[in-house]
Structures are given as C-alpha cells and as structure tokens.
Amino acid sequence: VLPKDFRKRSVRERKALIDDLLGNPSKEEGSTDYLLDLADVMVESAIGTMPVPVGVAGGFRINGREYAVPLAVEEPSVVAAATYAGRVIKSGGGFEAWSTDPVMTVQIAVADPPPGAREALTAGRRRIAESMAPALEKMTARGGGFRDLRVIELPESGLVVLELDIDTRDAMGANIVNTAGEAARGTVEELSGGTVLMAILTNASPSRRSGARFRVPVAGLGRGGRDGATMARRVVAANQFAGENFNRAVTHNKGIMNGIASLVLATGNDTRAVEAAAHAWAARSGSYGSLTTYWLEEREEGAETTEAPGGPPGLRLVGELELPMALGTVGGAASIHPTARKALDILSLGLDRRITAGELGQVAVAVGLAQNLAALLALVGEGIQGGHMRLHARRLAFQAGARGGDIEAVAREMAVLGTYNLETAGSILLSLHS
C-alpha cells in the first residue's frame, strides 16, 4: 500500500504521498478558522483544538490484505514499534483476525420491582421489541436491529435489569442503542410494574469482540546476543509474568492499548469506551491479568506451504489477543471530523471499498498485539531505554531550535556524548552552524 521506504522519507514527502494516494487533500484541515468552528460544534465552551501527532505504520498484513495504519499519539516509539513488529509478523504470513457481529447492549434498570417482574419482562419480548421498532427502523433496514434480551436480578440493590442486544452494523452505536433503550422505558415499566431507574448502553461490549493471532518462526527473533528460541521463550515468560502479577499486567495491557487507543483516536472513535471495555475484560475472570496469550509450537515439515502463516518448518512463537472492540466507521466524530475521515481513507487504501467496523476492529487488535510483541522483544532483549533516549534526543534537539536535517544531526551527536539535556542540544546545534 505504501512504499517500503515510507518511514525514511521526510515528513513533508510522507504527507504529500498520502494526500496523493487519497486524491482528496482536505484544505479545511489546515485552516485555523475551520478548526475553531469544528471544535465549537463538537464540544461546549470550545477554545480551539489539541493537535495530537499522527504517524502511519505501514505494512500490516491481516487476513491476506495490507493495511497502512494511522496512529494518533503523543508518546515516542509507539509508531516505530508497531511498524517493526508488523514487519516481523508479516514475515510469518501476517495476522489471522476475526470479529463477532457488532452487537451492543443497552441496560434498563428497574427499581422496586414487584414479584414476577423478571418473568414478565422475559415474556414481554414482543412488546419490548415493538416499543423500540421506530427507533431501530433504519438500522433494521441496514441489516442490524434488535437481537436478544436477558433479565438479571441484583440481590443487593434489589434492581431487576433488562439487557437488550442490538446489532448496530458499522456504527459504534451509542446514540442508537440509547435512543432505543429510552423508547422502551414506558413498556418496561408497564410490564415489570416497577420504576425505571435508568436506561443506558454498556460500554463493556462483551458480545462485540475482535481478535487476532500471529505465528512467526523464532529464527527471526534473535537479537542482542540471544538466539531466536531464547528470545521467544523470554517473551512467553514475560507474558506469564503479566498473567501472574497485577502491577505488571497493568503496564503489559497499557502497552497493548498504546497501539489500539492511538488508532481509536486517529479514527475519531471513543478512546474512553474502548479503554474501559478492554481493562474490564482483563478483569472478567475475577483477577486483573494479561490480555494476550503466547505459546511456542513446532511446525511440522510439509504441514502447510511456506506461504501460509508461520513460514517454514521449525519452532514458532504464537501470539493471540481478543477483546471487546466497539468501533464505528459511520456516524459519530468520523462523520464530521476531516482528519478522522482521512484516517479511515488511509485504512481503506488498497481495498476497493470503505473499511467496515468489523475490519477496523481487527486492525485495532492486530496493532495492539504487534505493539505488545515489540514491547516484549525490547524488554526481554536490550531494554527499552536505549531506543527511548534516542527519540528523546530528537525532542531535545527540536526544543533547542533545530529543524529539518539538523534534528537528526543533533540527536546523533548527543547519543555519541551520552548526554541528554537541553543545554547539550543547544551547544551541539550552535557548533553545527559555526
């Protein structure tokens, strides 16, 4: 989708290349005036916008297709790490990925329910569906709509909770399921004989999940004096560490979300919703743990062709991640924000159609898994600070006033000196031009 040397081009060349590929460079994006109006219509008491850096990680191979992945993030190394691991995983055939149907759930909580409320709600399925039908008419026509219901009794608070599952297709769906839930309030009160306390979607989205898996030959994983098999075993051990220790699990999963949340932000989706669902999912068993699974497997001679996932015979590292992923490609901020639209356009490059919500979920999970693999390889290999300090040096050079090619020159010199501070950056910059 993108040229192989994309990451090595200058930022202006990269921008021009993307605008060229999309064929529709948005002039509005760069206009302060337009952005003020946009902010004003999107949030209240607006004063402007926060420009979050966007990088593109190219070369993600998922279910045989290639994706260029836009990531909006302030943290250094996230885009580089995703790009690196995406390439390693591609060498093993890429990701297999999957998504469930895009089913969201709205909860209607009934206070002071008389005896029999639960049964009455279960039996009232047809009337409840009818009460939501006008709100869901268009969604049903698009192939989505009401799917199922459950009734739960909560012993401590005494609430009876009706959960309604609604397929929202390519929309994230918060607006539509909340509207449907509120439309059902009256019917729920009539049927149950109680008082509705509240009606609102759950962002837990346990029925709307995406997953991804990769298999890579360990041979390519060797680094820093350790062979590939040793590195792969250390990656598995690092994942066990996260599975067994709360403090480690938090950062392990945070690293996964570095990739996922950055894609969510770039596409104008709701980062808080995806973060909440992901971390709660990590605690669903009753103790907070790692979201990923890793294992080693032996690939037998002649089992599949060398083109298939996992590459040639021998020991392979397998990584897997599945979690709730409620993303939209229509509606929400994506429908109004030009940069969110651009991000979806970039993701659709190489497809002959718009990317779907389910596919976007697969890309998100693949990026999260790649991010995790890159972090673990760095952590159990050379450590992460070497790379971080090189990137930190670039920022110091920029702060000292360096621009263009000077940034890299100053950063390189700081690395040679092993001294990372603003004064050093400043004096190196001066010496470059004296």
Added chain:
Amino acid sequence: VLPKDFRKRSVRERKALIDDLLGNPSKEEGSTDYLLDLADVMVESAIGTMPVPVGVAGGFRINGREYAVPLAVEEPSVVAAATYAGRVIKSGGGFEAWSTDPVMTVQIAVADPPPGAREALTAGRRRIAESMAPALEKMTARGGGFRDLRVIELPESGLVVLELDIDTRDAMGANIVNTAGEAARGTVEELSGGTVLMAILTNASPSRRSGARFRVPVAGLGRGGRDGATMARRVVAANQFAGENFNRAVTHNKGIMNGIASLVLATGNDTRAVEAAAHAWAARSGSYGSLTTYWLEEREEGAETTEAPGGPPGLRLVGELELPMALGTVGGAASIHPTARKALDILSLGLDRRITAGELGQVAVAVGLAQNLAALLALVGEGIQGGHMRLHARRLAFQAGARGGDIEAVAREMAVLGTYNLETAGSILLSLHS
C-alpha cells in the same frame, strides 16, 4: 478565573479571552508548518496531527481555589456536563481534594533465581540504591529520588520481582524510573544470582493517588418533577447498581474517565497510562466495580458555618473518588507541545505559580467526579438522550454547511420538528436564507 458567561460567548471571543489572560498567544500553534515539524519530532512516520476539540470548563472550586479546566475530547456533552456539575458542587462549597506523594514504582523481574535470592535482594538495599544514584542525582536534588523496595516471589512463573519506589516530583516519571531500573540491572543480577528478565515501571501507580470529595445540599438537585432528596437517593441507587453489576460498572467508570482522560490529553499526559491504572484499580478487590462512593448524610444545625463545604443544615449528598493518578507538569509532551503548555497555563490561572503535578491530579479527580455526578443526575432524571440529540443537531447543522449563528438556528428548528438528519438540517438551512 473566567467570566461567568464564558460558555455563552462565541468561540472566537472565548479564544481571544484566554489568549488575553495568558498574555502569550502562541503563533506556532496555528501554523501547519510548525505542527508538521512538531509531529515529526514527537512520533515516527509522521504525516500530520489529529486536532482534538478543546473546551474549557470554568468554575471548579477545589480546596478553596478556582480552576478553569481545559478538556480535549471528541464526544459532545463532556465539557457541558463538567461545567454543570462543577457549578452544583461549588454551591456546596466545592471539592476537598488530596494527593499522595508522587511515588512511581519500577519492577525488575529475575528469572531462575537461586534459593535465597529474595533475602539477598532485601539485604542489598544500600548497593541497589547506589547503583541507581547517578540516574537519580538530579531528581534527588529536587527532593525526589529512591524511597523504598519490596521483593515478591511469583510461584507459577518462578520469578522473583524487585519493586523499587521512586519519588518523581512534578514529572510523570516513566523515563527516569525506567533509566534507574535499567541502571540497577547488573547489581540485581549480582545480588540475586539470577538473570534479569526485564526492568520496567508499572503504570498501576498504586502509591501515587489523588482523591476528591464533595458535599452538596440535596435541595439543589431537584429536576424533572422529582425533588432533591429523591434525586439524591436515585444517584446513590445508581452507584449501587455500578457496584454490583460488571456491565454497568464499565460505563459508570467510562463516564468518570470522560472527564479525566480529556484533561490528561489536553495537558499532553499519557491517557493510556491513566486509563490502565484507573480501570485496574477498579478491579483491585478481585471484582471489577464502581470507582466512586456516594452516600447521604444529615448536616446538623450549627455544626459548621454555612460557608463550609456542604452549605446550610439539612440532607446532603456526598460523593467521593480516589484513584491512581500519575501525571506530570514537567517533562514529557508538556515540555515540547505548545497546546499542552497552554493547557497547563490555563490551569495555573489564578495561582501565583505553576500548577504542581499533585494539584493537577486533584483537578483530574475532581473533574472525573463531577462528570460522574452530571451523568448520574441526567440518567436518573430526564435521561441523557434529550441533551445528546440537541448537541447532535448542532453537528448535523454544521455538516449541512451552517456556520456561526446559523448552527444554533438550524439545531433549534430540528428540535421543534423532532427530526434529526442531514437532509432536514440542509432544508432548514436553505429556508433560513430564502
């Protein structure tokens, strides 16, 4: 800090007012060229920036001080809800808030530890501290530095994990604690006799917490035909619901993070880190639950003056929130990103000095708690969709081409018609100018 009618001014008036108050309007912020260079130095394979709308919620009273709170978010109603609840809470005297010392923890995991490794590490405290001393020299001079250590044995993986607590003052501290942890690697291997698997901070930040509490007379909470006491009891019931039900807890906490993550993003801090810590904290007891606590209390006659938190005698609703909050006001993106700096400048308005990291944590938790109160009041009152659809109408008007005063005119007319779609917005806009 801001004029009372701030939210009713036009977006250009608000922007001018803020620039005026700060006295240092950044010209760089609006330059496409500068933003490309900034993105290029902050992330890899940069192609530009994602401009996230920023609104300012004024009138937050915390520990007797007033704060204007910048929030970067794509979701409608977040800024309005924070502003509304901030005002309600101010009527009860505002927030009491607190922060622990800014202590971060780095984990060093030792694989294949021989017997006695744990004891050797515990006894080696002085040598470990010495190994980190050069990396921590400047931080120690600023009053931070090494504080404590613990050693944990993990039975399944067989790892021994050394945890080092480091006070990072006004820095978020990821870089400094990771550097210190890597500096200690060799000493940890020597002392333990094992092999270091990895050394990295934990974002769980259980020792670095901020909290906030408010007390408001229920009298002011009445709405939609329900009196204040009834509304307050329904808020308490809604919080119980979140405490007892996983699916509800996720969205309850997501709403809290709407406020917190938006402030974190506006100030250039790491949203993934704060999200991970918060949601894992919600699961720390072994089941994922509500982050907030609410209760009713009777304020006795003459107990305190009416100026004190909670206002006049009578029934009061009390809300409380405490969670890990690892934020920095120096270093990181805040040191390089002009909009992050501007956000910190806005937060420092009315102080005679820069806001500290601990104070920023207090503001974050207060905004999260306010966000939650606003959401619960809407949910157990009139429902949230009415307000959401009014805001949705503004976006549709904008998409249809309306600008300036036309946006509100089109949105009002759509609300009268009760029809919310792009076609309707378009024909109303046409009719305005025919």
